[in-house]
Amino acid sequence: MAATVFILNGPNLNLLGEREPEIYGREPLADIEARARSHAVSMDLEIDFRQSNHEGALIDAVHEARGKAVAVIVNAGGLTHTSVALLDALNAFDGIVVEVHLSNIHRREEFRHHSYVAAAATGSICGFGSHGYIMALDAVHNLLERASA
Numbered sequence: 001m002a003a004t005v006f007i008l009n010g011p012n013l014n015l016l017g018e019r020e021p022e023i024y025g026r027e028p029l030a031d032i033e034a035r036a037r038s039h040a041v042s043m044d045l046e047i048d049f050r051q052s053n054h055e056g057a058l059i060d061a062v063h064e065a066r067g068k069a070v071a072v073i074v075n076a077g078g079l080t081h082t083s084v085a086l087l088d089a090l091n092a093f094d095g096i097v098v099e100v101h102l103s104n105i106h107r108r109e110e111f112r113h114h115s116y117v118a119a120a121a122t123g124s125i126c127g128f129g130s131h132g133y134i135m136a137l138d139a140v141h142n143l144l145e146r147a148s149a
């Protein structure tokens, strides 16, 4: 049976492709999901792809991932820089955690330089646009292969 990876997207990422294309690109989240899904299938991974504008819904999703998923890939949007509660939830997840950002948060405003999610992440990817989600899936696949070798 294919291992499951949760891909969680935080506030405002439902607006992708509609505004600020110079920062976040022109691709809608649905297209990113479709690309991630077909890439995951090629590596025999199943994905559960979600977006929520609500901190509690994202925390519930991380709780749901416990015992269901081998990895959580998370672009927490603005909650990255504010949410101790999401950090606590991710710390309670035993699998792989990959933090993804479309933009390079370290080249942007000072307040985006700190990430609470990073403190719970196996690794972080930022600045490669939507390809970051593919890179994150590759990283999960690589870690799983290494663990089963």
Ligand code: CA2
Binding pocket: 011, 012, 013, 015, 016, 017, 018, 019, 020, 024, 075, 076, 077, 078, 079, 080, 100, 101, 102, 103, 104, 105, 112
């Ligand atoms: O670069 C990323 O992926 C971010 O997680 C995106 C967040 C931002 O707060 C983080 O600092 C970095 C913002 C997502 C909002 O996305 C929008 C997309 C289109 C129009 C407006 C917002």
